[in-house]
Amino acid sequence: MALQSLDIMRRSASPTPAPEARSPMEVAKLIDVTTCIGCKACQVACSEWNDLREDVGSCVGVYDNPIDLSPQAWTVMRFEETEENGKLEWLIRKDGCMHCSDPGCLKACPSPGAIIQYKNGIVDFHQENCIGCGYCVSGCPFNIPRISAQDNKAYKCSLCSDRVAVGQEPACVKTCPTGAIQFGSKEDMKEVAETRIADLKQRGYDNAGLYDPEAVGGTHVMYVLHHADKPNLYSGLPKDPQISPVVKLWKGMLKPVATLGIAAAGLFGFFHYITAGPNRADEDHDEGAQQ
Amino acid sequence: MKEKLIQRYSASERINHWIVAVCFVLLAVSGLAFFYPAFFWLTGIFGTPQLARILHPFIGVVMFLGFFIQFFRYWHHNILNREDVKWMKSVKEVLKGNEVGDIGRYNGGQKGMFWVMTLCLLALIGSGIIAWRPYFAIHFPIPVIRIALLVHSASAVALIASIIVHVYAALWVKGTIRAMVEGVVTHAWAKKHHPKWYREMTSKK
Ligand code: SF4
Numbered sequence: 001m002a003l004q005s006l007d008i009m010r011r012s013a014s015p016t017p018a019p020e021a022r023s024p025m026e027v028a029k030l031i032d033v034t035t036c037i038g039c040k041a042c043q044v045a046c047s048e049w050n051d052l053r054e055d056v057g058s059c060v061g062v063y064d065n066p067i068d069l070s071p072q073a074w075t076v077m078r079f080e081e082t083e084e085n086g087k088l089e090w091l092i093r094k095d096g097c098m099h100c101s102d103p104g105c106l107k108a109c110p111s112p113g114a115i116i117q118y119k120n121g122i123v124d125f126h127q128e129n130c131i132g133c134g135y136c137v138s139g140c141p142f143n144i145p146r147i148s149a150q151d152n153k154a155y156k157c158s159l160c161s162d163r164v165a166v167g168q169e170p171a172c173v174k175t176c177p178t179g180a181i182q183f184g185s186k187e188d189m190k191e192v193a194e195t196r197i198a199d200l201k202q203r204g205y206d207n208a209g210l211y212d213p214e215a216v217g218g219t220h221v222m223y224v225l226h227h228a229d230k231p232n233l234y235s236g237l238p239k240d241p242q243i244s245p246v247v248k249l250w251k252g253m254l255k256p257v258a259t260l261g262i263a264a265a266g267l268f269g270f271f272h273y274i275t276a277g278p279n280r281a282d283e284d285h286d287e288g289a290q291q
Numbered sequence: 292m293k294e295k296l297i298q299r300y301s302a303s304e305r306i307n308h309w310i311v312a313v314c315f316v317l318l319a320v321s322g323l324a325f326f327y328p329a330f331f332w333l334t335g336i337f338g339t340p341q342l343a344r345i346l347h348p349f350i351g352v353v354m355f356l357g358f359f360i361q362f363f364r365y366w367h368h369n370i371l372n373r374e375d376v377k378w379m380k381s382v383k384e385v386l387k388g389n390e391v392g393d394i395g396r397y398n399g400g401q402k403g404m405f406w407v408m409t410l411c412l413l414a415l416i417g418s419g420i421i422a423w424r425p426y427f428a429i430h431f432p433i434p435v436i437r438i439a440l441l442v443h444s445a446s447a448v449a450l451i452a453s454i455i456v457h458v459y460a461a462l463w464v465k466g467t468i469r470a471m472v473e474g475v476v477t478h479a480w481a482k483k484h485h486p487k488w489y490r491e492m493t494s495k496k
């Protein structure tokens with residue numbers, strides 16, 4: 001549902017600008033992977049607040065449960081075991097929408113108002129306008145949106161836009177028992193991250209750093225990673241995420257080229273007709289035919 | 292004096308053609324709506340945008356099957372020969388309304404159009420199936436779907452531009468529409484535009 005209490009920055013498939021008078025503060029959620037204990041309280045809080053219930057699955061031998069994001073699971077913890085510097089490390093990452101500044105889903109979506117980017121940075125899906133084409137799935141560099149088999153609508157984390165609109169933090173932030181998830185202005189979150197990263201570096205994590213990928217304009221969900229040089233370790237977090245060049249071509253260059261091509265065909269016909277005139281088979285041809 | 296007519300398309304050929312044509316219009320309308328945000332309102336023709344998205348691929352399958360039959364009806368009439376090359380080289384003269392070469396059932400332009408349409412239809416059905424939700428897209432990896440979406444839009448644009456030329460040619464050359472509506476053309480039409488075909492048709496009798 002459209003949340004009019006939040007200012008809109010961009011709407012899918014809407015070429016004219018959104019209202020521009022007000023420019024509220026950008027927010028961000030900071031997930032400190034190095035503090036997370038993988039208790040999944042945030043998953044439960046998400047399910048609780050958003051009224052989502054994924055079907056009970058079966059154990060597949062790892063802690064991941066549910067095993068993947070779905071229309072009923074907007075955030076999942078991903079567990080990865082890896083060896084770094086000769087030590088076993090258990091890396092746990094809370095996966096979900098990153099709320100990109102330049103969202104690939106919104107770029108790809110053909111339905112006006114199905115995807116909204118608020119000025120505070122939240123990217124939200126408005127299912128009432130969704131047509132179920134799945135273009136957003138192709139647009140997303142993080143493989144986040146999921147189309148429901150029940151209603152053919154796209155779903156993903158809303159960063160609790162309903163809570164944020166009334167001055168509250170997202171449900172996952174509120175519930176995290178270790179304080180691994182924090183929420184505030186993007187500026188503040190960067191500062192918090194900075195302090196934490198300095199701390200990690202002191203403790204021997206030389207490559208500790210903030211994950212706020214530039215190619216998508218930065219994100220409004222950021223990670224503090226012990227191995228920021230190898231985000232791939234964290235269950236395949238992309239190192240340099242960007243909107244696929246194929247999608248950029250499809251949603252970019254192809255449009256003017258298509259307009260030109262179709263218009264050229266139409267205009268050619270029109271001007272040819274009014275200059276060269278119709279092509280008639282004359283009577284004398286017919287007479288000749290009758291010999 | 293009664294007009295002398297030649298049968299060019301049988302009833303089944305005409306029905307086949309118009310099924311494909313109607314499908315094309317519906318597909319182009321909904322497709323352009325998905326492609327251009329400014330044309331999204333065209334989805335309203337189908338009731339709601341959701342219905343347009345659901346129907347588009349099914350109509351596409353009907354169009355493909357219709358075209359498939361047409362392909363086997365006409366492919367052997369559309370093999371390019373030397374006359375066609377001559378025709379294509381002198382297309383400027385043709386556009387002035389002066390016929391070039393001893394043209395059979397189809398001229399170089401029509402044959403070229405036939406093969407362009409065939410290629411577009413193949414690209415459209417292949418990419419369309421890959422991107423078809425909820426039935427098929429779930430079985431393909433996302434990077435493949437991305438390429439399919441690009442190929443689908445690009446070949447659709449090529450087909451739309453080609454069909455504009457196809458329709459215009461039929462409007463420009465008077466007496467052509469009749470071939471696809473009533474099934475017949477006049478002797479004058481055949482003699483002027485398809486002299487070789489005209490000789491074949493008249494000598495048979
Ligand atoms: S599935 Fe819905 S949200 Fe996703 S691109 Fe299509 S219309 Fe937009």
